[in-house]
Amino acid sequence: MKQDIILCGVGGQGILSIATVIGWAALDQNLYLKQAEVHGMSQRGGDVQSNLRISSEPIHSDLIPLGGCDMIVSLEPMEALRYLPYLKQDGWIITSTTPFVNIPNYPEIEKINAELDKVKNVIKLDVEAIAKEVQSPRSANMVLLGATASVLNILEPDKLVEGITNVFGRKGQAIVDTNIAAFRAGYEHGCNQR
Amino acid sequence: MNKKTLLLGDEALALGAIHAGLTGVYAYPGTPSTEITEFIQQHPLARERDIHSTWSANEKTAMEAAIGASYAGKRALVCMKHVGMNVCADAFVNSAMTGANGGLVVTACDDPSMHSSQNEQDSRFYAEFAMMPCFEPSSQQEAYRMIGQAYDFSEKYHIPVLMRMTTRMAHSRAVVETGDVRDENQLHFPENPRQWVLLPANAKVRNVQLIKDYAEFEAQSETMGNNKYIDGADKSMGIIACGIAYNYLMENCPYGCPFPVLKISQYPLPKAMIRRMAAECKSILVMEEGQPLVEMRLKGVLDTPVEIKGRLDGSLPRTGELTPDCVRAALGMAPLPQGEASQVTVPRPPALCQGCGHRDFYTALNNVVKPIESTRVFSDIGCYTLGWLAPYHAFHTCVEMGASVTMAVGAANSGVHPSVAVIGDSTFTHSGMTGLLDAVNSKANVTICISDNLTTGMTGGQDSACTGKLENICMGLGVEPEHVRVIIPLPKNYEEMERVIREEINYKGVSVIIARRECIQTAKRHAAQMKKDSTIPNLKSPQRQ
Known part of the structure; x- marks a missing residue:
């Protein structure tokens, strides 16, 4: 079994902590993993993506081929659309609905939503609002990870919770708890939209 | 002792070096190589062993310090991005002439597609030029394993080894199984001391020896196991896949490649293996990340009996990094829907x-300066290069590290006024100081602006070599103290800043304006650290020990 994920957003939004949790769980489950990241100039507020590949068999390429991506997981709605040519015909988009506007020509949100709705399998969530609802305002990315867990077959949600516990453990139990609360809320929203 | 860890290619290489008995890493930050040194700086065993890991002022000082460590019998690592090879080229090429005593490995991380760079140069050319072996791992696991092998090779054949990586592997994580940890070398000096004094009389002898040794490096490329000939039934084409190109090939051939494949991870090229492919196959497709070095070597000038395909004939794109998709097309396979x-x-x-x-x-x-039409502003490499974009459009040139100062001098010599340089603090100590000395000695009419954010910002906030020393450096180089001005770049200070800039442009001679305010990214990090330290007084962060 293999799942290829493009994680994306804007430099500084924190897509890499999502990748770190998935990576921990994959390693714990003895799965193969490759995760190509973007460092350097693009991190300064530009578009960023990470190609995350998880498999029970050895993985060769660090990059996902065009048309080979199982899910696009995005912290920003326009960024989710940037990688459409990579998405499999029956692939999923799981995205935050909150635009990050740091460019003057950011398109109208209605147009973005219309384009997202054309995709067969989409989960759209206001990750920030959901995070606030469960008193975890700084864990919006874990809400997105929770929603991703609702369609991610290769890793059980419990394993991702263990991942959160381990990745955030050194920051203290309170931080672990708020991140798990955010994850669970996202998971529930994901299941409802599936 | 074997343990599985999730590591970036950079980190796998760094850990491999620590486990191979490294004594010092010497580097200047540069994407995509920075994480190698950062990993060593934070690794517990490196701290326990007190492995040297302080940033160097530039790649040349880094390379030279590592040659010194090798002279002393220790294992040393030099890391840089590809363009850093240009800065250290003098030391690098001559290190093949001195040879190595303790293992000496130079890691160059190339950046095809120029994600964070100004060109696409391929460091393998440097290895060939210097007659040095070059290792090019195709995976994170290979990076971990091959750096240990590179140290052994370096000591066995008394030659530095170039490790070449590219962005995609440097910045991609994978599971790496680690091995045993070797002790550091004892201090010991070279057996042949003459070789380390490159007077012509000694160097001529060494040059002949190096050419002889190079034949042995070629023989090792055939037998060491890093280059593999994997036979295939379909001889209509043979494939040479260098470094990570092999991964893109196998991605497209999940059930095995029908064509014979030569996987290359070590140079000089294994000539016998290539001759075998040419004898058995109708054509050869060369897949390599970066510039078409192997393809050019195979093609030469005259027609070959075997058709050679690759980046030069358009089978693969001439520029940019390889992808699973362009490799798929080169194999003649239809794209996925x-x-x-x-x-x-x-x-x-x-x-x-x-x-x-x-x-x-x-x-x-x-x-x-915008209202003065004759103004030319020469800028440099760093975050501030983004000032060329809207809304600032603040300068006219950006070439390479340090060029702002010297180009401003050359332009001023040629009659440009105002001739203004904009350079960051770290770039200034990397390669701007000598240019400032030229400016002082030639009494050039220039205004050198050092935008001092007290860090090396673009690569993520590494220490800057001149923090706390900048004014003294400028005055020490001969800039008159009254023309070394410091301003604090904040909106409330615009009036004063503009007055100072105007005064120094009007001064006929060398002025330095230091605009000093901490990078907001490192300032945030420092504030968070201070808060943590004050609320949990007993919890010391490991980074601060």
């Missing part, structure tokens, strides 16, 4: 952070 690109998305280029001091400096500079 894919959706159409969205028509709604617009580019989102990187930009200076909100609240960054470079922004305020550029605003003030623009207010003074």
Whole structure:
């Protein structure tokens, strides 16, 4: 079994902590993993993506081929659309609905939503609002990870919770708890939209 | 002792070096190589062993310090991005002439597609040029394993080894199984001391020996196991896949490649293996990341009996990094079904952070110099290069590390006024100081602006070599103290900043304006650290021990 994920957003939004949790769980489950990241100039507020590949068999390429991506997981709605040519015909988009506007020509949100709705399998969530609802305002990315867990077959949600516990453990139990609360809320929203 | 860890290619290489008995890493930050040194700086065993890992002023000082460590019998590592090879080229090429005593490995991380760089140069050319072996791992696991092998090779054949990586592997994580830990070398001096004194009489002898040794390096490329000939039934084509190109090939051949494949991870090229492929196959497709070095070597000038395909004949794109998709097309396979690109998305280029001091400096500079049509502003490499974009459009050139100062001098010599340089603090100590000395000695009419954010910003906030020393360095180089001016780039100071800039442009001679305010990214990190330290007084962060 293999799942290829493009994680994306804007430099500084924190897509890499999502990748770190998935990576921990994959390693714990003895799965193969490759995760190509973007460092350097693009991190300064530009578009960023990470190609995350998880498999029970050895993985060769660090990059996902065009048309080979199982899910696009995005912290920003326009960024989710940037990688459409990579998405499999029956692939999923799981995205935050909150635009990050740091460019003057950011398109109208209605147009973005219309384009997202054309995709067969989409989960759209206001990750920030959901995070606030469960008193975890700084864990919006874990809400997105929770929603991703609702369609991610290769890793059980419990394993991702263990991942959160381990990745955030050194920051203290309170931080672990708020991140798990955010994850669970996202998971529930994901299941409802599936 | 074997343990599985999730590591970036950079980190796998760094850990491999520590486990191979490293005594010192010497480097200047540069994408995509920075994480090698950072990993060593934070690794517990490296701390326990007190492995040297302080940043060097530039790649040349790094390379030279590592040659010194090798002379002393220790294992040393030099790391840089590809363009750093140009800075250290003198030391690098001559290190093949001195040879190595303790193992000496130079890691160059190339950046095809220029994700964070100004060119696409391929470091393998440097190895060939210097007659040095070059290792090019194709995976994170190989990076971990091959650096240990590179140290053994370096000591066995008394030659530095170039490790070449590219962005995609340097910055991709994978599971790496680690091995045993070797002790550091004892201090010991070279057996042949004459070789380390490159007087012509000694160097001539060494040059002949190096050419002889190179034949042995070629023999090792055939037998060491890093280059593999994997036979295939379909001889209509043979494939040479260098470094990570092998991964893209196998991605497209999940059930095995029907063609014979030569996987290359060690240079000089294994000539016998290539001759076998040429004898058995009708054509050869060369897949290599970066520039078409192997393809050019195979093609030469005259026609070959075997058709050679690759980046030069258009089978693969001439520029940019390889992808699974372009390799798929070169294999003649149809693309996977894919959706159409969205028509709604617009580019989102990187930009200076909100609240960054470079922004305020550029605003003030623009207010003074933009109305003067004859102004030319020469800038440099760093975050502040983003000031070329809207809304600032603040300068006219950016070439390479340090060129702002010297280009401003050359332009001033040629009659340009105002001739202004904009350079960051770390870039200034990397390669700007000598240019400033030229400016002083030639009494050039230039205004050198050092936008000092007290860090090496673009690569993520590493220490800057001149923090706390900048004014003294400028005055020590001969700039008159009254023309070393310091301003604080904040919106409330625009009036004063503009007055200072105007005064120094009007001064006929060398002036230095230091615009100093801490990078907001490192300032945030320092504030968080201080808060943590004050609330949990007993919990010491490991980074601060």
